[in-house]
Amino acid sequence: MKQQTVVIKSNKYGITLVMDRNISFENLLKDIAERFRTTSDFFQDARMALAFEGRSLNREEQLEVIRVIQENSSLEILCVLEQDELKESFMKQAVEGRQRERDSNNGRFYKGTLRSGQVLESETSIIILGDVNPGATIVSKGNVVVLGSLKGIIYAGAAGNEDSFVAALNMAPMQIRIADVIARSADGPLYTKGNMTGPMIAYAENGNIYMEAITKDVINDIRI
Amino acid sequence: MSEVIVITSGKGGVGKTTTTANVGTGLAKLDQKVVLIDTDIGLRNLDVVMGLENRIVYNLVDVVEGNCRIKQALIKDKRYPNLYLLPSAQTRDKTAVNPEQMIKLIDELREEFDYILLDCPAGIEQGFKNAIAAADRALIVTTPEVSAIRDADRIIGLLEANEIKSTDLIVNRIRMDMVESGNMMSMDDVVEILAIDLMGAVPDDESVVISTNQGEPCVGDSSLAGQAYMNICRRVMGEEVPFLDLKIKSGFFGKLKKLFK
Numbered sequence: 001m002k003q004q005t006v007v008i009k010s011n012k013y014g015i016t017l018v019m020d021r022n023i024s025f026e027n028l029l030k031d032i033a034e035r036f037r038t039t040s041d042f043f044q045d046a047r048m049a050l051a052f053e054g055r056s057l058n059r060e061e062q063l064e065v066i067r068v069i070q071e072n073s074s075l076e077i078l079c080v081l082e083q084d085e086l087k088e089s090f091m092k093q094a095v096e097g098r099q100r101e102r103d104s105n106n107g108r109f110y111k112g113t114l115r116s117g118q119v120l121e122s123e124t125s126i127i128i129l130g131d132v133n134p135g136a137t138i139v140s141k142g143n144v145v146v147l148g149s150l151k152g153i154i155y156a157g158a159a160g161n162e163d164s165f166v167a168a169l170n171m172a173p174m175q176i177r178i179a180d181v182i183a184r185s186a187d188g189p190l191y192t193k194g195n196m197t198g199p200m201i202a203y204a205e206n207g208n209i210y211m212e213a214i215t216k217d218v219i220n221d222i223r224i
Numbered sequence: 225m226s227e228v229i230v231i232t233s234g235k236g237g238v239g240k241t242t243t244t245a246n247v248g249t250g251l252a253k254l255d256q257k258v259v260l261i262d263t264d265i266g267l268r269n270l271d272v273v274m275g276l277e278n279r280i281v282y283n284l285v286d287v288v289e290g291n292c293r294i295k296q297a298l299i300k301d302k303r304y305p306n307l308y309l310l311p312s313a314q315t316r317d318k319t320a321v322n323p324e325q326m327i328k329l330i331d332e333l334r335e336e337f338d339y340i341l342l343d344c345p346a347g348i349e350q351g352f353k354n355a356i357a358a359a360d361r362a363l364i365v366t367t368p369e370v371s372a373i374r375d376a377d378r379i380i381g382l383l384e385a386n387e388i389k390s391t392d393l394i395v396n397r398i399r400m401d402m403v404e405s406g407n408m409m410s411m412d413d414v415v416e417i418l419a420i421d422l423m424g425a426v427p428d429d430e431s432v433v434i435s436t437n438q439g440e441p442c443v444g445d446s447s448l449a450g451q452a453y454m455n456i457c458r459r460v461m462g463e464e465v466p467f468l469d470l471k472i473k474s475g476f477f478g479k480l481k482k483l484f485k
Contacts, residue, residue: 113419115381116374131419133377 006031008039013092014049014081017065021055025064028055032065033072040073049094051081105142105224114138114152134174140164143224149196153177162204163223167214171200176209178202183209226334229341229460230359230388234375236346238367239396239426242436243453244343245273247363250443250457252307256338259298261330262312263355264345265320271311275439276301285313288325294332308337318350323357330358339460348382356383361390363423363460367397368409373417380420392423394456399428400470424456427470 005020005028019028036043050066057065066077078098107125114120114128116135125142136152138144141159143166150168155177157164162179172195175184181204201218202211212218231244241264248260262270265285271277282297287310294310301307313320333340342359345351356362362383366376376393383391395411402408411425426432431447443453448470455465 112384115384116378118381131417133417135374135378 006035008035009053010043010048013095014051015043015075016051016053018053019055025061029064029068033068036069036072036075040075043073043075045074045076047076047078047095047099049079049081050077107142113148116152132168132173143167157204164204165222166202167200169199171197171202171211173202176202176211178204178209181207181209226337227339228330228334228358228360229339229363230344230355230361231341231363231365232344232352232355232379232383233365233372234346234348234379235366235372238365238372240346240365241270241273241343242432243363243365243394243396243426244270244341245436246441246443246453247457247460248339248341249274249301249304249307249441250454251339251341251460252301252304253444253454254457254461255306256461257306257336258339258341259308259310259333259337260341260343261310262343263321263326263351264343265312265351266314266317267345268312268314270343271299271309273436273439274301274309274441276309276311277439280311283311283313284329285316285320287329288321294329318345318354321354322350323353326354327358348378352379352382356386356388359388361392362388363392363394364418364420365394365396366414366418368395368403368411368414373409373414377418380418392421392459393418394423395425397428398425398470422467423459424452425467425470426452426456 005023007018009016009018017032050069052062052065062080066080069075069077079094081094105125107127108122109127109129110120111129113130114132114136116133119137119139120126121139123141126138126140126144128138128144128146128148131148132138132146132150132152132154134151137155138152139155139158141157141161143164144154144156146168148168149170150166150173152173153175154166154173156166157179160179162181164178166176166178173185175182199214200211201214202209203222231240231247233240244260248258252258260270260274261284262268263284264270271280276299279299282292284297286292287294287297298308298310301309330340342355344355364376364379366372380391393415395414398411399408403410411422415422427448429447429449431442431445432449435442442450443457444450448468452468452470455468458465
């Protein structure tokens with residue numbers, strides 16, 4: 001049996017590919033392909049982080065390796081880590097972070113009026129079928145859509161995702177936070193007769209929060 | 225079939241006790257057997273508004289602690305034979321009673337009365353928890369002010385969390401002249417924020433102050449507030465009653481004044 005040119009080390013969250021530095025890249029790819037074909041049953045549909053060891057690869061080569069791995073197994077590589085980050089805890093963080101980001105693009109619904117003192121927290125995006133009254137708080141790691149009046153405190157992208165947005169049919173929040181950016185409502189009378197804003201969307205850009213009427217242009221700029 | 229109704233607001237001074245006294249008296253006028261329970265232990269005043277303070281021997285805490293029987297503590301109203309009051313204690317505080325004891329007490333009263341009205345203390349602490357423990361439904365009293373509405377909103381949320389599903393709104397002390405000039409929220413504005421059904425609106429009427437000071441609820445008299453309270457009582461009983469026009473009708477001189485404005 002010939003000497004192994006590719007060794008796979010794995011832990012719960014990631015795999016480290018130890019590669020021989022003395023063979024050509026083409027041969028290496030072939031060996032990787034074979035190695036993953038034979039072990040694909042072991043990994044099944046796992047989602048993992050990937051790290052390289054034994055040989056330094058440039059960006060294209062890394063992508064090539066990932067392509068080969070994914071072609072020859074049902075593994076899903078969520079991210080690539082640098083060599084000094086090989087520790088399991090780093091991989092864990094990285095994988096869970098990506099997983100969360102993915103989750104925040106999923107949504108859940110809440111039906112009813114959120115009243116003063118009530119707090120709704122969500123790991124995912126959230127759609128409220130009702131009003132968010134003054135004094136109520138919504139914290140979401142994703143986006144927030146309110147099919148009603150938004151008058152409370154809203155916190156989107158709570159895990160730090162600045163691409164998160166907030167949309168409401170009547171946008172009059174006391175405070176909006178998106179990731180680390182905070183905006184508050186203008187000072188003025190607490191009660192003014194029936195001023196509905198119409199559907200609006202709020203997003204963060206360069207450390208500011210912008211609120212705009214929902215138009216095609218604005219929606220085109222939203223990243224999900 | 226008896227019904228237990230808690231009258232609550234969150235904020236103090238919006239008219240819970242006055243509403244309890246008037247709705248209770250009104251229901252008694254409509255031939256219902258009614259008991260009013262003052263759950264504001266330490267700050268009792270429903271008995272004062274009802275003009276029954278001088279008759280108190282035993283109170284709510286005495287009943288709960290077993291110092292007397294319920295019958296001994298119930299005060300029969302001086303005007304209506306089917307109206308009773310269970311006064312609260314003045315010398316104790318809210319911790320003297322717990323929700324389980326309230327449920328037990330009210331279950332005993334259910335057998336005998338058509339309506340059991342609970343006058344809830346302000347706040348959301350022990351006293352509030354005691355008052356809502358046994359309630360089937362709630363009347364939320366608020367004035368058209370942002371602070372009272374904010375508290376009412378919180379209270380509605382807490383009632384929902386405690387599975388009291390039937391909550392209705394009473395907007396108290398509304399001044400139609402201010403509503404018309406745009407300086408006060410209208411009933412519709414309040415209902416829009418709180419998103420619950422309106423049971424009635426009571427105008428800011430000096431007859432309420434006068435009747436309170438005399439220990440004689442104004443419900444059913446000729447004043448606008450008295451009519452408004454009577455309508456609320458009918459709606460509580462499930463009748464469909466159109467809403468009153470709360471605009472103060474200007475007399476001959478008022479009309480004359482308007483002409484020259």
